Amino acid sequence: DLQWSELDDRAVDTVRLLAMDAVEKTGNGHPGTAMSLAPVAYTLYQRVLRHDPSDPAWLGRDRFVLSAGHSSLTQYIQLYLAGYNVTLDDLKSFRTWGSNTPGHPEYGHTDGVEVTTGPLGSGFGTAVGMAFAARRVRGLLDPDAAPGESVFDHHVYVIASDGDLQEGVSSEASSVAGTQELGNLIVLWDDNKISIEDDTNIAFTEDTVARYEAYGWHTQVVDFTAGAEYQENPKAIFEALQEARAVTDRPSFIAVRTTIGWPAPNKKNTGAIHGSALGADEVAATKRVLGADPEKQFDVAPEVVAHTQQALERGKRLRAEWEERFRGWRAANPQRAELLDRLSKRELPAGWADALPEFEPSEKGLATRAASGKVINAVAPVLPELWGGSADLAGSNNTTITSEPSFLPEKRSSAMFPGTPYGRTLHFGVREFAAGLIANGIALNGLTRPYAATFLVFSDYQRAAVRLAALQQIPTTFVWTHDSIGLGEDGPTHQPVEHLSTLRAIPGFDVVRPADANETAVAWRTILERNHRPAGIALTRQGIPVFDRSRYGSAEGVARGAYVFAEADGGEPAVLLMASGSELQLAVEAREQLQAEGIAARVVSFPSHEWFDEQSDEYKESVLPSAVRARVSVEAGIAMSWHRFLGDAGRAVSLEHFGASADYKVLYREFGITPEAVVAAAKDSLAAAE
Amino acid sequence: DLQWSELDDRAVDTVRLLAMDAVEKTGNGHPGTAMSLAPVAYTLYQRVLRHDPSDPAWLGRDRFVLSAGHSSLTQYIQLYLAGYNVTLDDLKSFRTWGSNTPGHPEYGHTDGVEVTTGPLGSGFGTAVGMAFAARRVRGLLDPDAAPGESVFDHHVYVIASDGDLQEGVSSEASSVAGTQELGNLIVLWDDNKISIEDDTNIAFTEDTVARYEAYGWHTQVVDFTAGAEYQENPKAIFEALQEARAVTDRPSFIAVRTTIGWPAPNKKNTGAIHGSALGADEVAATKRVLGADPEKQFDVAPEVVAHTQQALERGKRLRAEWEERFRGWRAANPQRAELLDRLSKRELPAGWADALPEFEPSEKGLATRAASGKVINAVAPVLPELWGGSADLAGSNNTTITSEPSFLPEKRSSAMFPGTPYGRTLHFGVREFAAGLIANGIALNGLTRPYAATFLVFSDYQRAAVRLAALQQIPTTFVWTHDSIGLGEDGPTHQPVEHLSTLRAIPGFDVVRPADANETAVAWRTILERNHRPAGIALTRQGIPVFDRSRYGSAEGVARGAYVFAEADGGEPAVLLMASGSELQLAVEAREQLQAEGIAARVVSFPSHEWFDEQSDEYKESVLPSAVRARVSVEAGIAMSWHRFLGDAGRAVSLEHFGASADYKVLYREFGITPEAVVAAAKDSLAAAE
Structure with missing residues (x-):
């Protein structure tokens, strides 16, 4: 009473x-x-x-x-x-x-x-x-x-x-x-x-x-x-x-x-x-x-x-009583106590990154959402703290941890998703905003690392949750697939255009858009290593090449936000081609064409503006030499967030209007996001930089 | 059956x-x-x-x-x-x-x-x-x-x-x-x-x-x-x-x-x-x-x-039956039929803009949200098609049309808001997303002009509605007050920082941020004249000066997105100070200081990037001469959307992090959004432009 x-x-x-x-x-x-x-x-x-x-x-x-x-x-x-x-x-x-x-x-x-x-x-x-x-x-x-x-x-x-x-x-x-x-x-x-x-x-x-x-x-x-x-x-x-x-x-x-x-x-x-x-x-x-x-x-x-x-x-008094029970639990559960101690410090276990997959080069390639799914499932056994799910797009977002049941009361199990109350994959239903807030709540609990997934365009529904994650500096990970017009036929309501820029706009928030499967692995690794702030990872629906890293820069560069992916012949670039995600391949093709015409072009893979901003001035200068004013950004979205890297002479190959419903290859062609457009922009920029 | x-x-x-x-x-x-x-x-x-x-x-x-x-x-x-x-x-x-x-x-x-x-x-x-x-x-x-x-x-x-x-x-x-x-x-x-x-x-x-x-x-x-x-x-x-x-x-x-x-x-x-x-x-x-x-x-x-x-x-057959009834209605309601004909074409009545208020110059000034409320109420009698309301912030958003009852079943009236089913002021409750979609639905009906209001920071909740308004190119007006850290004590959860840039990012959408009461009137007039696409108007909570237009450029310039507000002495600017909303006064003060030091500074009032983009090259060049590379943007938010106007030598006086809870004057000072900061940025930019 x-x-x-x-x-x-x-x-x-x-x-x-x-x-x-x-x-x-x-x-x-x-x-x-x-x-x-x-x-x-x-x-x-x-x-x-x-x-x-x-x-x-x-x-x-x-x-x-x-x-x-x-x-x-x-x-x-x-x-x-x-x-x-x-x-x-x-x-x-x-x-x-x-x-x-x-x-x-x-x-x-x-x-x-x-x-x-x-x-x-x-x-x-x-x-x-x-x-x-x-x-x-x-x-x-x-x-x-x-x-x-x-x-x-x-x-x-x-x-x-x-x-x-x-x-x-x-x-x-x-x-x-x-x-x-x-x-x-x-x-x-x-x-x-x-x-x-x-x-x-x-x-x-x-x-x-x-x-x-x-x-x-x-x-x-x-x-x-x-x-x-x-x-x-x-x-x-x-x-x-x-x-x-x-x-x-x-x-x-x-x-x-x-x-x-x-x-x-x-x-x-x-x-x-x-x-x-x-x-x-x-x-x-x-x-x-x-x-x-x-x-x-x-x-x-x-x-x-x-x-x-x-x-x-x-x-x-309450805490003393609890402490006694807690000591009992520790004594009876030494391994779990060790896990708790690790989780309490938000430390990752030694050698955990060995579990990350490496992807073989492939022309046909792999969608980065698929690579992401493989990464999540590869690290799941060594990182029990990692869990999450999708706002009813599990199969599309590739976010299901398949080796364990879903987080569900037994009676809420389904044939496709058997569940237990302690399960691992979350099912938010078609509720993107709640998904984001629930993930924030999990992060605030302090012991585990949550992710919440939807299509990139529907980050609009959960923007207030993303902002709160940034304001609180908690390690919520937002998984956003179908990250451009590359999703194709679903059309403009489903195609993000302004979203990469507008998410980069949120202070204290990291946006990462890997350009192939191996970049996806490094992106995930880096996100998990950064335990003090939230991130969003933008992933393709469509298959994109897995690059041969013996020919190109190491995907390790992802952790630095931007890196030299393909150096200009002779090492003295006349023009810098900066690209993220599925558009990196366009920059690579454009570089071939430019080099064939004798124009020294460097390709910079640029998965994260925020991570690049954290680098030393020396590193930044080494990737984007200030003397090279001829620059092109390539991203299938608005250029707004790129202008600060482009400068006066730079040119953007971008999409400044809404998309359309058609096969994605047609869309890229019709909207002029092509290697040819990158070449033309490079020449235009070179002229402007004169 | x-x-x-x-x-x-x-x-x-x-x-x-x-x-x-x-x-x-x-x-x-x-x-x-x-x-x-x-x-x-x-x-x-x-x-x-x-x-x-x-x-x-x-x-x-x-x-x-x-x-x-x-x-x-x-x-x-x-x-x-x-x-x-x-x-x-x-x-x-x-x-x-x-x-x-x-x-x-x-x-x-x-x-x-x-x-x-x-x-x-x-x-x-x-x-x-x-x-x-x-x-x-x-x-x-x-x-x-x-x-x-x-x-x-x-x-x-x-x-x-x-x-x-x-x-x-x-x-x-x-x-x-x-x-x-x-x-x-x-x-x-x-x-x-x-x-x-x-x-x-x-x-x-x-x-x-x-x-x-x-x-x-x-x-x-x-x-x-x-x-x-x-x-x-x-x-x-x-x-x-x-x-x-x-x-x-x-x-x-x-x-x-x-x-x-x-x-x-x-x-x-x-x-x-x-x-x-x-x-x-x-x-x-x-x-x-x-x-x-x-x-x-x-x-x-x-x-x-x-x-x-x-x-x-x-x-x-259904239409023929209806047409007969419709003819009867027209005959019996000639004035209403005239109104219908006007509304069907989305035309504004001749001379309607005469109803717009003019505001006397005032140092103490007026919050633009208050000016907006006066504008809405001034035009309400001549524009019966204009109606709208707030997501439970009527008094803060200044969006109530006070001369008419609210849109409510009689039994839902309250002492503060008497209503009738045909009333005019909408009450959305604390439901920003629904408010935006409801306004879109009203716009799609085709005959009336809706507005929906909330705090600018909560545009995050309704972003998907804003995007759909833009995608559909319908004339929904979003009224967003409390448009910066200028709202003060409510702190970072309520202070927009990235929002102006991220709303400018939406294709087909107009963002307008007037700098005083008279700009607010022209902004509303222009929004209402543009019947083919949506707009958002960003308004201050805090009082800001009503400028003496005999000393400064006419507020008519708002309709062109940006205009010369205060010319440099001698008419040959060395530096351009571009500002929107409550920060225009800072640019004006900075100009005085710069001119006192012999630096010719032009102040450009820049309420709308989108409207400016629509102007002729000649006009744009007249406002922002390309030869003048020393430029400063002044806006109490992130600079992302300004970089394309700033160029290599430009400098932004901006806010690149979240706000804080305090009196707004303290916040502007502590966060360095001051005339002195504008002066320093101008000198820095002048040096860079050398």
Whole structure:
């Protein structure tokens, strides 16, 4: 049963006071939810969540995700009260330069924040990935423990707002969570019927609880507004959370009917209190309602903090109990403990790269998506941390690890995809955005390395997930096949044109487009070695030659982003031909034609702008000598991202319009992406460089 | 009651034969759904849809949306059978260069195709917009007609696949459709339990019908698999559609349980038949099942076509009846008829631009989002076709037309937003992707001009809708406010950095970022005058100066994309300072400093790269003289899209990393986007240009 004292009531009211004061001091922010959700967040942090404020990275902790990221004070104030490294001064510097308490929670910035949230729906989707990861990790490290008995068992708690549930991605993620029977996922929905446009009656009238039942979730309702007067009920929240924890075969959805901004006498239950300071008068009036001194700001009674910081002792006790069990597990599972230690450091095992395939030269060649599939399957046995799947394009993306079952409850198996709860291949369904967020959630769990696959053009659907991976600097890998008009007949809706440039545009994100099977292997190796940031690998649908590396530069050059693939005869290039992916072969053919005419042409294979940017000036100069101003880029997409390498005299062989539905060879010809076009561009550039 | 003959059965089987043959001939495509949905699509096109194959643009027609765009043959074959301009030869050239039958349906390419589909979920969302438009148009032109009696009343029919319903955007759009009580929207779900990864048990196990009930839809189920053997039942489909049409206060959802690829003896009910040719043996075996000659391809009996092309007569009859009513409406509503004639041509009324506000110069200035709100409200009375709304950011986006009620069923009104079914301001909820698609659907209706608003950073959520607007070349306007780190404290999740460049990257799409209130007015005017393609307008949250145009170039220059805002002293610039939006003021300050040092600096206001690209070479040269190689771009985002204007000697004052949470003035200073930085960059560029 919930222990609750008058000090707890005061602590909850203190949350409201701090929320109002922090927003008032900064002049902007979102006080409303932080005020009305105070008893919910407090009960969660103080009585339910398994966490230790003195060790935010404790392996055995539950995860908390504030999907309603705009209400960051909901989390910051609980972190402060529980004794995390968030101080009263931090609350006073809310939303200011360099502070510990930015406008939205930022992973890696504030202790206790598990995920960067703010873009609505994204926290929810990420939390589903965290719940996936918990199950997979258990399967890797402690598969035989009884349910709930493993040191790796933990829960993922989410606070979601109306906006989170309106966003389509929460529908995607919730449907998947239902299929996956994620018993370790518990979502609290702040059902306050107010969003920025005020009363949600204008835009959100669905029966949300019924919708969650339709997804196969366990649902409950706690209604603070049900009585004659508004009645906050921490006991009901606590009991609902207990019941949700007892349900282990389904995710849980708890609708908490609240009044936003309660108990502000004039602004509660309005859109105004959602995202604006209350103003001095309303703050004072609310303080009077709460029995607090309207003249005082950031006024926390010492006995309240002393009370709430018992969370530190609670955390240490919980962790000590867990540590003992953990030692037992280590002793009983020495090999798995070794694996855990490796995974915890995100280190790759010694010699793992020996498992990578080498591909024989071949004119007929191989699609790089096929090469990628071979790479994934080759390294799968030595890298148990690597797992992932596709948004219903498994066969097209070549992302299935065929030696192991899928990650599925047994009853969700199919003839094509037998599954177990600890399986390895993920099935996202046709849900690209959720796929990206789920992969992010897995990466945030910290122990395994996820990938999510779709067609490159549909990176548009998951762009916000890619951006969040970059912002958080987590090692999510996006596998994007069918990476140009080379996919052919499916036509312009399926043909990426602007996508390579627009993905390169995202700060902190690596785009890699290998030019043959061996480049694909080095690209994957490098991506896996780079454990600190996300990457996307762009792969062809169509077969392309596997180059004979005895004639050309080593594919090892991929790791440096760009390298000399074919030197100009005589070693003094008059023109540089830069190409990525399937267009490298065009540059190679063009070089032959140019050399036949006596024009010294160097071919540079250029799989990754970002990796090249990291190289030394000397290396960059050695690949792209600044004196050589005649340059051509060759890529079956817009040239936007190439201009900085082309310079004034450079010319792009590119595609500046949408594609069409036809055989890909016809498309390349009709759209002028050919060796002849590269030759013409080279001559044009040479003339311009004179 | 449904009239159904043996010829209808043969026609349905002919659909299957043609679907198999078309895919087999090309070697790729999606035969499965085209085969099993044949009786459904046939019943719809031949007996339910109000259309005239001889006049695909008939104003009174129902709309059909194949959200399952991969099954384009489902539509092409019906268009052929019904007598549209789609021939048997067109089916033979399926998915080939220049053909009338591309891989996915393309609006503007094939008669009878109302919307480009393929990206799953997008057709569904667009159809909701079409249903919105039908109601708004009725309200504009025939508000007093009894329900179902107006010449403008029509239905929007959708065929949706499993993939469509898995995509989050269909959830968003369906929830909105429920709130809006769209009685004119009818969705047929092809519930075949197979997607590309085969059995959907691995990823799609929700109770979809219950989900639609939760959205407030009317639901029905027609199950071809319910009996001892598979039984296609056109009569049940027809009756379900009749019942759906009778329900006028809710959208309708009809789950049609089918077996994909039926009756292919070996490949039906498999993922293989979803997206691949059956192979000669299976085609032959299926033809035998259907009693057809396995040796014959594209074999259509003349009596079958004669029978199905009765749709032409049916269409003419329906249209004649409608034309008579339409003449009556015209006679009774001469002013509205005049409006209709104008809207049909997408013409703006004479003198409309006189309504545009002019803004007085002001140092303190005005946020361009506020200026935009004034423009919208100023032109609203003279442009009844202009309407739109926000994804729950109305007050922040300044997109509400305050003189008229919202577009809402009466009972969905709120205190802040009173509504009527024919109202003008849209409330999308926190659903940016659906907002974009709904706006596209409104644009596709053809008579009105929609806008959809959110923060610029959340254009990521709706990118696929922006791309589809560009691909279809329809005049959707995206309003994106909070267009840089200038939004301040909400921090990096809310601050666009790469977005201006990545939106400029979309072919056929215009990005406009006005630099003050008067530029905002000209930007809107120009967007509205350009009725053939979509645009996005990027607007500040923060106040920026309204420039004194007696000192600077006229804001009329906005229409040309870039113009000389402040000439260099003496008229011979040594350096060009190019800036957009809120950064123009920095360039102006930098110019003062440079001129004080004797450096002749020209400031170019550069609101739209795309509009500038359309200008004559002479004009471009007059603004950016090629002899002036010292150039600086100033924009609080990545420089990627500027490099082509900068050239080798140019320098960018840009932001190449994510933002942070703080007051915007602090952010500009800390991130070095200042007049001083522009001055330094100008000197650097001058040195490089030597």
